Amino acid sequence: xxxxxxxxxxxxxxxxxxxxxxxxxxxxxxxxxxxxxxxxxxxxxxxxxxxxxxxxxxxxxxxxxxxxxxxxxxxxxxxxxxxxxxxxxxxxxxxxxxxxxxxxxxxxxxxxxxxxxxxxxxxxxxxxxxxxxxxxxxxxxxxxxxxxxxxxxxxxxxxxxxxxxxxxxxxxxxxxxxxxxxxxxxxxxxxxxxxxxxxxxxxxxxxxxxxxxxxxxxxxxxxxxxxxxxxxxxxxxxxxxxxxxxxxxxxxxxxxxxxxxxxxxxxxxxxxxxxxxxxxxxxxxxxxxxxxxxxxxxxxxxxxxxxxxxxxxxxxxxxxxxxxxxxxxxxxxxxxxxxxxxxxxxxxxxxxxxxxxxxxxxxxxxxxxxxxxxxxxxxxxxxxxxxxxxxxxxxxxxxxxxxxxxxxxxxxxxxxxxxxxxxxxxxxxxxxxxxxxxxxxxxxxxxxxxx
Amino acid sequence: xxxxxxxxxxxxxxxxxxxxxxxxxxxxxxxxxxxxxxxxxxxxxxxxxxxxxxxxxxxxxxxxxxxxxxxxxxxxxxxxxxxxxxxxxxxxxxxxxxxxxxxxxxxxxxxxxxxxxxxxxxxxxxxxxxxxxxxxxxxxxxxxxxxxxxxxxxxxxxxxxxxxxxxxxxxxxxxxxxxxxxxxxxxxxxxxxxxxxxxxxxxxxxxxxxxxxxxxxxxxxxxxxxxxxxxxxxxxxxxxxxxxxxxxxxxxxxxxxxxxxxxxxxxxxxxxxxxxxxxxxxxxxxxxxxxxxxxxxxxxxxxxxxxxxxxxxxx
Numbered sequence: 001x002x003x004x005x006x007x008x009x010x011x012x013x014x015x016x017x018x019x020x021x022x023x024x025x026x027x028x029x030x031x032x033x034x035x036x037x038x039x040x041x042x043x044x045x046x047x048x049x050x051x052x053x054x055x056x057x058x059x060x061x062x063x064x065x066x067x068x069x070x071x072x073x074x075x076x077x078x079x080x081x082x083x084x085x086x087x088x089x090x091x092x093x094x095x096x097x098x099x100x101x102x103x104x105x106x107x108x109x110x111x112x113x114x115x116x117x118x119x120x121x122x123x124x125x126x127x128x129x130x131x132x133x134x135x136x137x138x139x140x141x142x143x144x145x146x147x148x149x150x151x152x153x154x155x156x157x158x159x160x161x162x163x164x165x166x167x168x169x170x171x172x173x174x175x176x177x178x179x180x181x182x183x184x185x186x187x188x189x190x191x192x193x194x195x196x197x198x199x200x201x202x203x204x205x206x207x208x209x210x211x212x213x214x215x216x217x218x219x220x221x222x223x224x225x226x227x228x229x230x231x232x233x234x235x236x237x238x239x240x241x242x243x244x245x246x247x248x249x250x251x252x253x254x255x256x257x258x259x260x261x262x263x264x265x266x267x268x269x270x271x272x273x274x275x276x277x278x279x280x281x282x283x284x285x286x287x288x289x290x291x292x293x294x295x296x297x298x299x300x301x302x303x304x305x306x307x308x309x310x311x312x313x314x315x316x317x318x319x320x321x322x323x324x325x326x327x328x329x330x331x332x333x334x335x336x337x338x339x340x341x342x343x344x345x346x347x348x349x350x351x352x353x354x355x356x357x358x359x360x361x362x363x364x365x366x367x368x369x370x371x372x373x374x375x376x377x378x379x380x381x382x383x384x385x386x387x388x389x390x391x392x393x394x395x396x397x398x399x400x401x402x403x404x405x406x407x408x409x410x411x412x413x414x415x416x417x418x419x420x421x422x423x424x425x426x427x428x429x430x431x432x433x434x435x436x437x438x439x440x441x442x443x444x445x446x447x448x449x450x451x
Numbered sequence: 452x453x454x455x456x457x458x459x460x461x462x463x464x465x466x467x468x469x470x471x472x473x474x475x476x477x478x479x480x481x482x483x484x485x486x487x488x489x490x491x492x493x494x495x496x497x498x499x500x501x502x503x504x505x506x507x508x509x510x511x512x513x514x515x516x517x518x519x520x521x522x523x524x525x526x527x528x529x530x531x532x533x534x535x536x537x538x539x540x541x542x543x544x545x546x547x548x549x550x551x552x553x554x555x556x557x558x559x560x561x562x563x564x565x566x567x568x569x570x571x572x573x574x575x576x577x578x579x580x581x582x583x584x585x586x587x588x589x590x591x592x593x594x595x596x597x598x599x600x601x602x603x604x605x606x607x608x609x610x611x612x613x614x615x616x617x618x619x620x621x622x623x624x625x626x627x628x629x630x631x632x633x634x635x636x637x638x639x640x641x642x643x644x645x646x647x648x649x650x651x652x653x654x655x656x657x658x659x660x661x662x663x664x665x666x667x668x669x670x671x672x673x674x675x676x677x678x679x680x681x682x683x684x685x686x687x688x689x690x691x692x693x694x695x696x697x698x699x700x701x702x703x704x705x706x707x708x709x710x711x712x713x714x715x716x717x718x719x720x721x722x723x724x725x726x727x728x729x730x731x732x733x734x735x736x737x738x739x740x741x742x743x744x745x746x747x748x749x750x751x752x753x754x755x756x757x758x759x760x761x762x763x764x765x766x
Binding site: 109110113117138140221222223275276277278279283286287413414417418421422423425426429440443444447448450 | 518534538612624626730
């Protein structure tokens with residue numbers, strides 16, 4: 001999923017963003033996807049079985065030797081950051097070399113099964129949450145508990161790095177929160193205030209409609225953006241623990257709680273941009289940028305759709321509380337970071353490198369090379385390099401009581417993509433049949449989680 | 452240069468007159484080599500077909516009865532009988548829309564772009580002025596890569612920024628509205644298919660013996676009746692090729708809907724559902740294989756009909 005669209009920045013400058021979204025990303029993803037389909041049908045385990053035997057030979061004591069690093073960015077700004085980090089690490093750790101194996105983002109993700117079962121790199125980029133636990137449980141990710149505790153990494157991040165067996169399998173590096181974005185200038189001009197409660201938000205939405213604005217920009221052509229809306233409503237209405245249990249398949253999707261979430265969503269749909277299923281998030285973000293829409297619930301990567309000189313005008317607030325007993329302390333803030341493969345060729349070097357990637361030095365190296373900071377998972381990272389938006393993001397996440405990883409990272413990926421995406425799209429088309437919809441989701445959930 | 456003509460009769464006579472033994476040996480040696488060549492020529496393709504077509508196909512059918520994430524060895528496969536099929540037919544909402552869409556796809560592609568392509572070929576065959584130009588223009592979409600096709604039509608169809616809505620002054624959600632998006636995609640697909648059929652048919656028409664037309668004209672047959680009574684029957688082999696191309700294209704239709712929205716929300720097609728379930732992280736290999744098996748069965752139906760028509764024609 002093109003959560004980071006910076007590879008499209010050039011394209012986005014010359015053609016509508018919807019096109020940018022389809023052109024570069026999808027084609028490659030599609031081709032590689034087709035290839036993967038062929039491989040999957042041809043018994044991947046047989047193919048994969050050849051790769052991972054007998055590999056713990058080289059990589060000597062003292063963490064010397066070479067560490068291989070599989071990354072999910074190729075030819076992008078993020079790829080340049082990876083290179084800078086690797087170089088900086090080499091200069092600080094005499095004797096350890098880092099060899100980067102860069103793969104395009106979507107390809108990396110779609111081929112992760114075959115990649116991990118083949119001969120994966122010692123260290124590889126991945127996500128926190130269920131998506132990491134899933135592979136950890138199947139023995140495809142290495143235990144890195146002895147890298148922890150990591151100084152400067154908050155406990156909430158440690159929790160997100162922990163597998164079902166209580167051990168850590170992940171080292172966080174950066175994150176980005178989901179929030180409700182708006183333009184400062186639009187709020188100022190119309191005298192709007194950031195809402196703190198649902199009532200205030202509904203009143204604001206009605207006022208915006210009177211002022212000729214679409215209250216919420218909305219897009220779900222790619223299927224995942226609407227998950228952000230569901231997540232935040234679920235966490236506001238039923239709380240963070242319920243979200244985690246629901247995602248883990250332990251709660252029923254046709255429960256009164258989930259129906260309540262859809263009910264609330266239905267009551268808010270009239271304030272959303274119409275026809276979202278044909279619109280990409282890039283186009284929706286541009287509606288906000290063009291002052292056609294007043295607010296937009298998305299991740300901070302949304303700012304890419306604003307020209308550089310207008311990014312100072314972006315502000316955000318966290319989705320207001322719905323139930324005072326639950327509050328507004330839980331947010332979606334997907335964490336990106338790195339894992340170690342189950343049988344690394346250079347375990348010691350890999351762990352040293354993992355520690356480095358979570359340190360403020362990695363951020364400094366990335367900023368030095370690209371002038372584009374990410375929000376470091378490390379509390380003591382140099383915040384002076386951050387943009388105002390990033391400083392505020394760090395603050396928001398720092399204050400959050402609970403951090404969710406986003407629906408498709410918190411549950412089984414096959415459930416998210418083959419059941420939830422079509423179901424949410426169906427709901428957006430026909431929001432009145434909540435009973436039928438939730439029953440269908442639950443039936444399919446049981447067939448998938450039964451495995 | 453030898454004067455004798457290499458007729459079998461000549462060779463036989465030569466063999467019997469001079470040194471029959473050596474000739475027999477020569478003949479035997481050639482036969483051995485022939486056998487080897489035949490064995491290789493039959494064996495290698497057979498091995499390839501079995502290895503690359505039948506084995507995976509058989510594997511897919513087998514996996515259709517299993518639950519497997521594609522992780523770990525074959526021992527992690529759980530055999531669950533017909534459960535995948537039961538789930539597909541009872542609780543999998545995209546399945547019936549996909550069947551219906553595939554059928555609509557087939558009928559539309561046959562009745563609109565295929566017939567239009569044939570019509571264009573007939574027109575172009577009449578050597579109009581600028582015929583070459585039209586020919587190139589109609590054929591151009593065929594050579595464009597699919598990524599480019601998706602790109603071009605996205606420019607036209609985007610709801611907020613697209614050309615179609617801008618010109619017509621409408622706000623139709625071409626790709627997002629499930630009532631219209633299939634038709635929008637069919638137009639895009641047809642745009643490619645017309646040129647393909649046109650070129651195939653044009654090549655056939657050029658090969659038709661002109662004396663047939665002359666004879667028909669002499670006998671006082673009009674343009675239309677000449678085409679339907681003379682040209683069309685003569686073109687039987689091309690007609691079958693065009694039909695088969697249309698069937699195959701409709702059944703494997705997948706790429707363009709995948710580019711647009713991964714085959715969801717009104718654009719469900721069986722092939723896209725197979726891909727959704729099999730490709731990617733933590734795949735539902737068994738479920739996807741069951742879908743693929745259903746697709747295989749449907750295709751076999753068409754293949755059987757096709758073979759019957761072709762074989763029947765041969766007799």
